[in-house]
Amino acid sequence: MTDVSAFRLPLFRRKREAREVRGYWASVVNRLRYDYVTLFFLTIILAIILLAIFAPLLAPFDPTKTSMAYRMKPVGFRNFILGTDELGRDMLSRLLWGGRTSLMMGLVPVAAAMVIGGLLGVIAGFRGGWVNSAIMRTMDVFYAFPSVLLAVAISGTLGGGSKNGMIALTLVFIPSICRVAESATTQVRGLDFVEAARASGASTMSIIWHHILGNVLGPVFIFASSLISVSILLGSGLSFLGLGVEPPTPDWGLMLSTLRAGIYVQPLVCALPGVAIFITSLSFNLVSDGLRQAMDVKA
Amino acid sequence: MSAFDFIGVDLIPQEEPQAASLDERDRGGKQQPMLIVNGLRKYFPIRSGILQRHVGDVKAVDDVSFSVLKGETLGIVGESGCGKSTLARLLMHLIPSDSGEMIFDGDPVGGMRGLPLRDLRRNMQMVFQDSYSSLNPRLPVQDSVAYGPRVHGMNRTDAMDLACDLLDKVGLRASMFGARYPHELSGGQKQRVNIARALALNPRMIILDEAVSALDKSVEAQVLNLLGHLKREFNLTYVFISHDLNVVQYISDRVLVMYLGQVVEIGSVDAIYDTPLHPYSRALLDSRLSMDPDDRMTEPPISGDPPNPVNPPSGCRFRTRCAFAETVCAAEAPSLSQAGPDHFVACHMVRRGSGHSRLLS
Numbered sequence A: 001m002t003d004v005s006a007f008r009l010p011l012f013r014r015k016r017e018a019r020e021v022r023g024y025w026a027s028v029v030n031r032l033r034y035d036y037v038t039l040f041f042l043t044i045i046l047a048i049i050l051l052a053i054f055a056p057l058l059a060p061f062d063p064t065k066t067s068m069a070y071r072m073k074p075v076g077f078r079n080f081i082l083g084t085d086e087l088g089r090d091m092l093s094r095l096l097w098g099g100r101t102s103l104m105m106g107l108v109p110v111a112a113a114m115v116i117g118g119l120l121g122v123i124a125g126f127r128g129g130w131v132n133s134a135i136m137r138t139m140d141v142f143y144a145f146p147s148v149l150l151a152v153a154i155s156g157t158l159g160g161g162s163k164n165g166m167i168a169l170t171l172v173f174i175p176s177i178c179r180v181a182e183s184a185t186t187q188v189r190g191l192d193f194v195e196a197a198r199a200s201g202a203s204t205m206s207i208i209w210h211h212i213l214g215n216v217l218g219p220v221f222i223f224a225s226s227l228i229s230v231s232i233l234l235g236s237g238l239s240f241l242g243l244g245v246e247p248p249t250p251d252w253g254l255m256l257s258t259l260r261a262g263i264y265v266q267p268l269v270c271a272l273p274g275v276a277i278f279i280t281s282l283s284f285n286l287v288s289d290g291l292r293q294a295m296d297v298k299a
Numbered sequence B: 001m002s003a004f005d006f007i008g009v010d011l012i013p014q015e016e017p018q019a020a021s022l023d024e025r026d027r028g029g030k031q032q033p034m035l036i037v038n039g040l041r042k043y044f045p046i047r048s049g050i051l052q053r054h055v056g057d058v059k060a061v062d063d064v065s066f067s068v069l070k071g072e073t074l075g076i077v078g079e080s081g082c083g084k085s086t087l088a089r090l091l092m093h094l095i096p097s098d099s100g101e102m103i104f105d106g107d108p109v110g111g112m113r114g115l116p117l118r119d120l121r122r123n124m125q126m127v128f129q130d131s132y133s134s135l136n137p138r139l140p141v142q143d144s145v146a147y148g149p150r151v152h153g154m155n156r157t158d159a160m161d162l163a164c165d166l167l168d169k170v171g172l173r174a175s176m177f178g179a180r181y182p183h184e185l186s187g188g189q190k191q192r193v194n195i196a197r198a199l200a201l202n203p204r205m206i207i208l209d210e211a212v213s214a215l216d217k218s219v220e221a222q223v224l225n226l227l228g229h230l231k232r233e234f235n236l237t238y239v240f241i242s243h244d245l246n247v248v249q250y251i252s253d254r255v256l257v258m259y260l261g262q263v264v265e266i267g268s269v270d271a272i273y274d275t276p277l278h279p280y281s282r283a284l285l286d287s288r289l290s291m292d293p294d295d296r297m298t299e300p301p302i303s304g305d306p307p308n309p310v311n312p313p314s315g316c317r318f319r320t321r322c323a324f325a326e327t328v329c330a331a332e333a334p335s336l337s338q339a340g341p342d343h344f345v346a347c348h349m350v351r352r353g354s355g356h357s358r359l360l361s
Helices: A024-033 A036-053 A091-127 A129-143 A146-159 A161-189 A192-199 A204-240 A252-262 A267-295 B004-010 B084-091 B117-123 B142-149 B156-169 B187-199 B218-236 B245-251 B270-275 B281-285 B325-330
Strands: B035-048 B051-067 B072-076 B101-104 B125-126 B205-209 B237-241 B256-259 B262-268 B337-340 B344-345
Touching: A024 A267, A036 A091, A036 A267, A036 B187, A091 A161, A091 A192, A091 A204, A091 A267, A129 A161, A146 A161, A146 A204, A146 B084, A161 B004, A161 B035, A161 B270, A192 A204, A192 B125, A192 B142, A204 A252, A204 A267, A252 A267, A252 B205, B035 B142, B051 B084, B051 B262, B072 B245, B084 B117, B084 B205, B084 B237, B142 B156, B156 B187, B156 B270, B187 B218, B218 B256, B237 B245, B245 B270, B256 B270, B256 B281, B262 B270, B262 B281, B270 B281
Parallel strands: B072 B237, B072 B256, B125 B205, B205 B237
Antiparallel strands: B035 B051, B035 B101, B256 B262, B262 B344, B337 B344
16 A cells, blocks of 8 residues: 555556647747737847847947047948947947847846745745745835835945846845735635645645646746836836946946937937837837737636 | 537446455455544634634534445535535545544554555545636646656656546546646536546545536536446445435435534435434435425425534534424533434434433434
8 A cells, every 4th residue: 555656547558649739838829829919029029139149240349449539420420320429439339239238137137036036926825824924024015115216225235237236126026026926826725726736645845846836937927027128127227327237338228328418419329229228128018918818828 | 518528428438347346455354444533623713803812613523423334435415514525625634633533444544653644645535526626727637637646656658648548437538638728628527537636546435525516417417427437447435525415315325414513413325315313314304305396395494504613502503403402402412322223313312311302213
């Protein structure tokens, strides 16, 4: 009776027939295939990411090389396809290189917060009781501050630099992601299939891994993807205030900040970093929305 | 209900499986009951106020003792809130009991020397009432069935083969239904999956907690037939919890009547249904509707709600609704006493010399 390998069902062995119905993720992909808006913006995101990755190859100039002679030149001036900034640096090169920092600012804090906040939320939701109260009330303390203020306060305390900026943004996003994960876990935990899993002798870790995470990952992932644009904007905001990326490193937020003095001299050139931020965050928002629809099982 | 339910029925093998009288898992012998429950008790504490002070207990299951014989079906009936489902969860050890002991085939469950919980759960499985929420919406049903064996160390290929075989056994063609998600199945099909999942660990006993109550009548009948077939094929013992008295009569060998967390009457299905002795059992059975239109029910056989389980009446818990209540009923709680060869009743009217003016049986 204690030998776990002793399954003595009077069953005959036979080759299992191939699965005819596609799995969950395959069905999500299938639904996305017909969502042209999401596909379009997904392509834009991929293009932006590729441009950022291959910035060193694509950028025509050194993004930090200044030139007193060519300051604040308009779009299309000689070799400067998108003009130059207030120190005579090539805008196109700076936008390409700036995409690297801005995307890092958008993706890294959200990914980190998803892991940490998601984990805390699942623990809080699954354990319940005082563990839940302890974790969630701590989150509420962070939640009470406006996110911009909190990001500024944390990165101000830690000091400037893109690394500290990312840490600050991660801390800002943890409470909200934790809350989403906690509520999803609490919903799932009380259902009979969790009881049934426990009744089949599964350990807590196995239940969380096989039965809880699958149901929590969806909502958390969707929520986190909507935070990417927020993170890019907040990161740009931090740089704008001089708390995130330090000059001369190119970053869209920082460029927007330093160029705002020249807005009357070259309006189009000065608006370019803002346009880049706008397109990127809009794309992430719309793709996140499309994902939410595609991942809704009963759609 | 989809037409596939009917396809499923044809897939049940028609030949009768050979009588599995010799089960090598049997440890205690034929006479040893499969499960003995002794003095099982579960109080849910009620806390209130800022300090969460303990102000009382919901006495959901209070001193319940019974045994389940090998190969039988024990029906458990009682009105809503009498502790049937709590009892099921206590038997599965899904919630800890406050006191009481369980003996599974001669082995005491839990404790230092007893049968480990993991082994108990291999041998005892449960089918839940809500067929939808008892399946993980993100797992194909064959993975749900294969999960239990996987937990107990079976490799993935074998577990999936087993799951597919079991889905076939419960009348769902694995090649057609295995990879589907719960929301793609009907209620009856989902409950079949749940039954397959319960069978996956090759248990000796299955607790069916209102397993067919949520199904419509035709599907319910199919699932009941399936349960009977599986019981013979896999040599199972059932604990069948239901509020449907007709279904319990159909499927059970013995019946246990619960009232407010206590056993009021237990006996063979014929004894309980032909000569119910406890006033509550009689009222419960009288509340069944007659199939004869001329034989209409004019007044309710039992009125009022059951008393609050936080503060149950003294003595016999049924006395507040009992037509024969006397002073002895308030003073003293009746214990189960024998009223027939396989018939035990907890009522003062059954026991000679209890002080009650009437004597039944």
